[in-house]
Amino acid sequence: MENELQLDKVSLKIGNKRILEDISFLIEEDKIYGLLGRNGAGKTSLLSILATFRKATSGSATMNNQDIYENAAYLERVIFIRDVKMDEWQVGKRVKNWLKENSRFRPQYDEEYALELLKKFKIDVKEKVYELSRGKQSALHVVLGLSVRAPITIFDEAYLGMDAPAREIFYEEVLKDYMEYPRTFILSTHLISEMESMFEEVLIIDDGKVIIHDSAEALREKGLSITGATAKVESFVKDKKVLKEQVLGGTKRVMIYGDLNEDERGKASLDELELGPITLQELFIHLTKGEEQ
Ligand SMILES: Nc1ncnc2c1ncn2[C@@H]1O[C@H](COP(=O)(O)OP(=O)(O)OP(=O)(O)O)[C@@H](O)[C@H]1O
Structure with missing residues (x-):
């Protein structure tokens, strides 16, 4: 080109x-x-x-x-x-x-x-x-x-x-x-x-280093929030890159960055976990937080 x-x-x-x-x-x-x-x-x-x-x-x-x-x-x-x-x-x-x-x-x-x-x-x-x-x-x-x-x-x-x-x-x-x-x-x-x-x-x-280079579409798919019963959410995200966690009573909301395969999406549905998008702004803030985390 x-x-x-x-x-x-x-x-x-x-x-x-x-x-x-x-x-x-x-x-x-x-x-x-x-x-x-x-x-x-x-x-x-x-x-x-x-x-x-x-x-x-x-x-x-x-x-x-x-x-x-x-x-x-x-x-x-x-x-x-x-x-x-x-x-x-x-x-x-x-x-x-x-x-x-x-x-x-x-x-x-x-x-x-x-x-x-x-x-x-x-x-x-x-x-x-x-x-x-x-x-x-x-x-x-x-x-x-x-x-x-x-x-x-x-x-x-x-x-x-x-x-x-x-x-x-x-x-x-x-x-x-x-x-x-x-x-x-x-x-x-x-x-x-x-x-x-x-x-x-x-x-x-x-x-000074590139930490993400991806299409905007892929980023939108990789940045996810997962909400559900605390124990189920914790087990679901244990191998994932977790950006942020919030506990609301017995419920937990976690932001992750990474791909979910079909099996994982199926499991999320079985565990009654709610998957939602996160904004690029949220993704950016949590990926670049550094030592303050
Ligand atoms: N001429 C220079 N001499 C010494 N250090 C410099 C010089 N120019 C830039 N820097 C340093 O390089 C680093 C990156 O600066 P740069 O201006 O590229 O950042 P930036 O991401 O554009 O920041 P901002 O969002 O604040 O505009 C900073 O630590 C800055 O202090």
Whole structure:
């Protein structure tokens, strides 16, 4: 596939600090990835490697077997949008010129779409960038990220400062434009419940390591709550990865992460255990709880 990104045993050290360790995964073409991790887990560092802002200390990051670092053809294919303070020369520009400058080497840039998005976010093209509120500056970055239609589009908590209606427009536009112009999106977020329905694939990193890489559908099937008589629930989950337990009188509710085969589902039914889904947010919280557990 033309736009598949392969990471193989990627590690990153800054000084003596280990930031990422032994990260391997394949980013398939034209899928929407959610990248989740707690503060300091290494999301921005990982995305910076994918955007070639940083070079891995060891391991490889390739597209079509070519190293992506300092690779001009790759640079044209990737855009990295994140909340960073803009340089003075940038904020002094009017919105329209800012977009023109920043989309200069972007072959798929669609100005008409950019203008349409600006209207949706209620950003006046004639305003100077520094005159925009923080949320609108974020929205302007989102406009750029969407309208350049880069085959690999990375949004690193791009919604920061944007209010709920603006975030809703962002999510809707990602999905709408993705349907019309399929491409790879990698979205890092802490707003899991707001965004989880967008993800086809989910990557969870914790302390610099990938702990989960699965399809959103598989994750929904693997995260389960089991409720029933305490003794029966305990016996049922004894070989399972238990994320959380709650006792309510003689009843116990346990959250697990793992596959249940047909026999186990049959047993659950015989034991009158109730199986229910858990949300990606709950799964994330309990899988990344670490030592506080
Ligand atoms: N330039 C740097 N020098 C030293 N340490 C760094 C540097 N950049 C990042 N780190 C460290 O790397 C770790 C991962 O940081 P990173 O910004 O990638 O996390 P994150 O998952 O994006 O966090 P957040 O959700 O808070 O944005 C943190 O411990 C951070 O302190």
